[in-house]
Amino acid sequence: MTRVPITLACWDYDRTRALADGTVRPDGVDLTYLNLPIEETFFRMLRHREFEAAEMSLSSYVTAAAADPNAGGLVAIPVFPSRAFRHHGIYVHSGSGIEKPSDLVGRTVGVPEYQLTAVVWIRGILADRHDVPVASVHYRTGGMHSPGRVEKQVLNLPPEIDVAPIAPHRTLADMLVTGEIDALYAPRTPRPILEGRPEVRRLFSEPRAVEEEYARDTGIFPIMHTVVLRRDIYEARPWLAGSLFGAFERAKSLSLARMAETAANPYLVPWLYDEVERTQALLGQDFWPYGLEANRQTLDVFLRYAHEQGLTGRQLAPDELFAPETHARHVI
Incomplete structure (x- = not known):
């Protein structure tokens, strides 16, 4: 054959x-x-x-x-x-005053692309379990470590969802360090976290415990x-x-x-x-x-x-x- x-x-x-x-x-x-x-x-x-x-x-x-x-x-x-699991993929600027998930409401959050699967899960979990409606956050898209990233697909989003690109020469990681964005949702660990930069931390201090609780409650991986x-x-x-x-x-x-x-x-x-x-x-x-x-x-x-x-x-x-x-x- x-x-x-x-x-x-x-x-x-x-x-x-x-x-x-x-x-x-x-x-x-x-x-x-x-x-x-x-x-x-x-x-x-x-x-x-x-x-x-x-x-x-x-x-x-x-x-x-x-x-x-x-x-x-x-x-x-x-x-x-x-x-x-993606609870560990929520990062915040240390001076933003964000201590719990609901503090994200009204804030500006970076995402490499709005449609990324990891980011869809993060937004959905925050809305379902932590009182952060999807439209309550301002989303800014772009490259995390290299400038110029754009959405792979054309999106037709409802007007209540605020999504806009960052400047083409900027990166989300740098903007998180400077506090120009309050938080970042991302599938990859940003370089400032790996470098131990004090300006940046995870939203959940013990993300594995939160992720295991989510798995027990929902049965979802x-x-x-x-x-x-x-x-x-x-x-x-x-x-x-x-x-x-x-x-x-x-x-x-x-x-x-x-x-x-x-x-x-x-x-x-x-x-x-x-x-x-x-x-x-x-x-x-x-x-x-x-x-x-x-x-x-x-x-x-x-x-x-x-x-x-x-x-x-x-x-x-x-x-x-x-x-x-x-x-x-x-x-x-």
Whole structure:
């Protein structure tokens, strides 16, 4: 059987490494795995559709799906290579007087892009659990460490949401240090935090405790990225969706098995066994699930947030996002 050549652009995750090195081969596919920085992958796939398949920002894909029945020429499979709690991604200027989440109301907050998945989660969590309505904050967009960053997609936001770019020669990290913005929501840790600058601190002094409380209360482990196929590739061979889904599942299972090894520690984490047990006690044995049904609640919440924040004209349903061939798939 001739295998279908597919180029997949995806970052270097432990849960996808078996795909990258060929240990796991998708059925019927000759896979070329391109290990690229996530921002580059998103930009090239959204703007130019350069790859047959790619890791993709959940927010960018949802925004495209809401604007176009064909999701801008893409179709997703329910694989989620990136997930993260995001309470630790809220940073404040130390002299801003912001001591608790509700102090953010009326303030000016930097975001690299309004539509970033991490930022959608942060705004939604602050609105749901901390009395910070989305429209109560003034958002300023731009590069965090390098000037000139712009939104990857054109947004049509309601007038009550105030979003504007910073000056093209400025960066959000510098403006947070000087107090020109009161706070920053970001997926990456800003350089001033890494440098120990006293002008900047996290909003939550013990973010892990807050994130664990959120997980216990909601059962949600926030999804950041999914995986998409170019629609022309998918429509020519719909079976590719299931083949890739199964391969991602098998690769993840190998990573989970490797984490369970205790005779010799496979990772640079001294108490890995304890970390795994602690995580499973909180999030369950399969704490990083793929598949539609296992993630329906999390996706429902994210899609509500996207709609409430003006990114989608209506609230999408999770079933609308993924290739039908994958809806009932769950392979271990």
